[in-house]
Amino acid sequence: MDKLKMHSPDLSQENIAKICDLFPGCVTEARDEATGQLRLAVDFDQLRQELSDHIVEGPQERYRLDWPGKREALALANTPVAKSLRPHIDESTDFQETKNVFIEGDNLDALRLVQETYLGQVKMIYIDPPYNTGNDFVYNDNFTSATTEFLESSNQKDSAGNSLVANPTSNGRFHSDWLSMMYPRLKLARNLLSDDGVIFISIDDGEVQNTRKICDEIFGSDKFIANFVWKSRQNIDNRTTTGASVDHEYVLCYGRAIRGSERKIEQYTNPDNDPRGDWVSANMVGIATADRRPNLHYDLIDTATGINYGCPTMGWRYDRNTMARLIQEDRILWPSSPEGRPRRKAFLSELESEFTGFSTILGSGIYTRDGTADMMALFNERVFSFPKPVALMKKIVEQATKDNDTILDFFAGSGTTAHAVMAQNAADGGNRKFVVVQLPEALEKGNREQKTAYDYCHGIGKPANIAELTKERLRRAGKAVLEGECHPDWNRDVGFRVLKVDTSNMQDVYYRPDQIDQKDLLATVDNIKPDRSPEDLLFQVLVDWGVDLTLPIKRETVQGKTVFFVDGSALAACFETGVTEELVKELAGREPLRVVFRDNGFVSDAVKINVEQVFRQISPATDVKSI
Missing domain, CATH: 3.40.50.150 (Vaccinia Virus protein VP39)
Known part of the structure; x- marks a missing residue:
């Protein structure tokens, strides 16, 4: 049965895995100097070459913000915390x-x-x-x-x-x-x-x-x-x-x-009962001089009345073809005086968004x-x-x-x-x-x-x-x-x-079992700190599994043991000792998505060994872990 890691994710290794997906030739294995364990590592010289279209021979000057301590700050963000x-x-x-x-x-x-x-x-x-x-x-x-x-x-x-x-x-x-x-x-x-x-x-x-x-x-x-x-x-x-x-x-x-x-849609009205609905009067004066946009500078004439409204100093917003279409669609508001400025009907129904x-x-x-x-x-x-x-x-x-x-x-x-x-x-x-x-x-x-x-x-x-x-x-x-x-x-x-x-709920032996002396083994039979409650353990499990921290939690007694059920069947957790095979089978029968037990909480080694087999038979989709 796999154990939960009980610390925050190692983001550096996750980032390396992402690089591996993109550039597998840039990721290799290296031995961690501190632990002696093999870990994924990036071949940065190869990665620089992958990201360049020419031969990279050394560090290049580039625009960026640097300060003393930046690399340490980045490492701090990637470091897991127990x-x-x-x-x-x-x-x-x-x-x-x-x-x-x-x-x-x-x-x-x-x-x-x-x-x-x-x-x-x-x-x-x-x-x-x-x-x-x-x-x-x-x-x-x-x-x-x-x-x-x-x-x-x-x-x-x-x-x-x-x-x-x-x-x-x-x-x-x-x-x-x-x-x-x-x-x-x-x-x-x-x-x-x-x-x-x-x-x-x-x-x-x-x-x-x-x-x-x-x-x-x-x-x-x-x-x-x-x-x-x-x-x-x-x-x-x-x-x-x-x-x-x-x-x-x-x-x-x-x-x-x-x-x-x-938008202030209350300004849209329909005083002329236009079948296209409510509208507002919109400006049609342009913003470009004649030398920049000569196609927007022309006299605008109402063909129905013959009134020539001339051309504004900055021209019109639309060229002749677009303006002709607007006139044909009866979208232009013509002033009764030649000194007035024609405007356009802007319909509420044609707005692309209700926000500006x-x-x-x-x-x-x-x-x-x-x-x-x-x-x-x-x-x-x-x-x-x-x-x-x-x-x-x-x-x-x-x-x-x-x-x-x-x-x-x-x-x-x-x-x-x-x-x-x-x-x-x-x-x-x-x-x-x-x-x-x-x-x-x-x-x-x-x-x-x-x-x-x-x-x-x-x-x-x-x-x-x-x-x-x-x-x-x-x-x-x-x-x-x-x-x-x-x-x-x-x-x-x-x-x-x-x-x-707070500090982890787990004893140091949980994270560094290789550093425990034989004389200390009896004192570390239980890897959970004695002052921690079942609720403390439950929330560390929720964090470790990435489960919503606000889901409803129900506490039940099953086979004489306290069991937490999170959001019904999202998670079942039992941190008691003396867990029997009957309890394991009953929990499996409820088919939770996840289940977690105390590592030393089983009544015998045989029950502990059979836990995963029981769930595979009764609830194969359940993820089974221990702490």
Whole structure:
């Protein structure tokens, strides 16, 4: 019986497999210096030659963004991590029914853990990362450890791997550290986007150019949609030292397309009862001079009245032949005076789309103070500094998503994205789902800007960290949305499952059995850590198998043992000991798609050996694994 790997996917090996499909001659085998095991490896010299139409003799200069630590950042994105997502039902809201997820922990770990769960399924990503102003913090990722060292250290809580560190402008790696923090996260995020998915990134002048360059590299420059400008400040900054009041922020957008603004179809009418339906008067004046487009410059005459309307300075929009056809089809509106301009009937029924362009000037009349007002309405205190307004995020959500789409925000912060998803669902009847990630960044009582938030957390009996505030905001926001006007088609889902990034549920022996001494064998008979619950094991199995983390879970007693059934027959899991052949046969009779047992959970070796045979006979389509 095969064992589940119980760590995030090794993306480097998956990428090599993709190269092998395209260029099999460029992939070979090499011995891993750390483990001594054979692994697939790329012959980069051969690959360079495959991608060139001339002989490649050495590295070539090319246009790209480089910085100290880039290769390490890329390796970090590809490195598997042996961690888990542990469910916390007591901190969740409507755990059994909700389709929303709140992940507490380092977003790099979270993104690696959900690679298979949300692969190609996220319609929209929005992030509001640290702006790298010199006063904020960046994630202190470990870029110096080797892959094997990282995998070992990822089995235990490592504050250096999860903490935030100051990044002052005096730091010689000021931009490099920020780019190294962003690059692996965006690389992993790209894998989660659907083919028609869109990513939005809020950023300021300090890193907008670098952000665009790494997005060009990761998502493709051809996927650039727009660099939206949001006038975030309503009043002039009187504290400016340069004389310029910086009143804006940017929202970079990459993907295939956004929806666009709704056309104002109420302006279409049919005053003359035209059988072709409602229409609007459209301009026919051109935009080219006579020397550039002489075929568009001619006198336009109404043959019915003989009135000559002449030719505009910039000519007409259509040439003579097209204009003659429009006249024949009775689409021209002729003024009664020669000084008037003929116009064209544009019919509503002939519109190619009900949408038109969405302005790159984003959120007119929506300011940062509106985000503060949103928070005050929920908390009656300023527990977050400069939160994004819900109204702004609703516009973004509306542009990129609909119906049952999934939205991801892995810098959740104040929780505005999740709040906006709930609010937009209530407005239009969609059933969008959110996945948000937030690090439990500690609040400091002595920090004047954090004191209000610190005191608030203690006042409600919660640990003083950002993640606790985010969860509390979502609880209050959900309640407020339900108390307002709700679309009848909305499923009214304002809950969320809380999952926390933690060390693996498995003992070290599970990952490195070759390093266990004989004297330690008795202590490692059970490869599962003693403090982990069956629910902890279930969710690590869901992550490992790439199963939806919000599917309904039913707990049953079968043959005296606790068995979890996920979404009916999607997965059956029994982590108890003393599993008998009768239990195995009963589970096989239910024909689940997947089934998992504890490796040492069988009543005898004979039962363990026969498990796969039983399922082959009764339920051959079931995938059988153990942990």
